[in-house]
Amino acid sequence: MRVDVRGVGWDVDGRTIVDEVTATVRPGTFTGLIGPNGSGKTTLLHVVAGLLAPDRGSVRVDGDDVHAMGARDRATRVALLEQHASTTLDLTVRQVVELGRIPHRGRWPGRSDEGAEQVDRALRLSRVDGLVDRRWQTLSGGERQRVQLARALAQEPQVLLLDEPTNHLDLSHQIDFLATVRDLEVTVVAALHDLDLAAAFCDDLVVLRQGRVVASGAVADVMTSGMIREVYDVSTSVRHDHDAGRLTVTWHR
Numbered sequence: 001m002r003v004d005v006r007g008v009g010w011d012v013d014g015r016t017i018v019d020e021v022t023a024t025v026r027p028g029t030f031t032g033l034i035g036p037n038g039s040g041k042t043t044l045l046h047v048v049a050g051l052l053a054p055d056r057g058s059v060r061v062d063g064d065d066v067h068a069m070g071a072r073d074r075a076t077r078v079a080l081l082e083q084h085a086s087t088t089l090d091l092t093v094r095q096v097v098e099l100g101r102i103p104h105r106g107r108w109p110g111r112s113d114e115g116a117e118q119v120d121r122a123l124r125l126s127r128v129d130g131l132v133d134r135r136w137q138t139l140s141g142g143e144r145q146r147v148q149l150a151r152a153l154a155q156e157p158q159v160l161l162l163d164e165p166t167n168h169l170d171l172s173h174q175i176d177f178l179a180t181v182r183d184l185e186v187t188v189v190a191a192l193h194d195l196d197l198a199a200a201f202c203d204d205l206v207v208l209r210q211g212r213v214v215a216s217g218a219v220a221d222v223m224t225s226g227m228i229r230e231v232y233d234v235s236t237s238v239r240h241d242h243d244a245g246r247l248t249v250t251w252h253r
């Protein structure tokens with residue numbers, strides 16, 4: 001599924017938070033949304049997910065306007081993994097993941113095992129199949145993040161939006177999580193703070209500053225020390241590591 005963001009703007013209290021954003025996300029690719037704190041990444045993801053209506057412009061998924069769809073239709077196409085998952089759920093891990101099936105249920109819910117296969121697959125892919133009977137409230141931050149990924153995958157979206165998904169994860173789980181997401185056959189857009197991980201896992205990047213796109217395109221073209229200096233005011237070396245087979249970003253004081 002291709003995502004087309006065209007001239008999107010969103011204002012609050014007379015302030016423009018997302019400003020004339022235009023970007024295309026190619027089907028099946030992993031696009032990183034990067035930019036400093038407060039640059040509008042979360043707000044833009046919320047607009048793309050259909051949670052916020054844009055004041056200007058449009059978002060289309062395979063040609064269909066996200067904001068003209070019904071909520072159920074939208075939820076079968078687009079899933080959002082939020083930055084801060086609710087902590088008040090009194091459910092087991094399996095029950096949380098089953099919430100992802102709600103948009104697929106008929107108006108009159110049928111058998112209780114409807115979608116069980118998709119739930120099992122999502123639990124396995126997110127490596128939380130060993131936690132199915134645990135209560136959500138007893139999970140660590142990293143475990144919660146992985147369970148929320150499983151819920152989003154159980155939703156079987158064609159577009160998966162992730163807001164700083166590696167926040168609570170240790171290095172090994174960060175790498176594992178991003179590798180899992182990259183290999184999914186869905187179109188993924190993730191807001192990421194770690195530029196080295198973004199360089200390693202993303203196909204394309206969109207760089208935001210003060211709500212505007214300042215660079216976009218293939219990682220190798222966009223992730224340059226010049227861009228990082230301009231956007232983050234940090235001096236870095238961006239090199240291709242032949243042993244690792246990827247770009248690396250190292251910062252200097």
Ligand SMILES: Nc1ncnc2c1ncn2[C@@H]1O[C@H](COP(=O)(O)OP(=O)(O)OP(=O)(O)O)[C@@H](O)[C@H]1O
Pocket residue numbers: 012013017035036037038039040041042043044
């Ligand atoms: N509902 C709102 N009311 C007022 N200001 C808002 C609202 N939503 C977002 N903002 C402001 O818009 C700006 C962009 O916020 P947003 O959360 O989209 O940035 P971000 O790039 O995701 O930041 P971070 O990297 O810190 O998570 C911030 O200055 C924020 O305070």
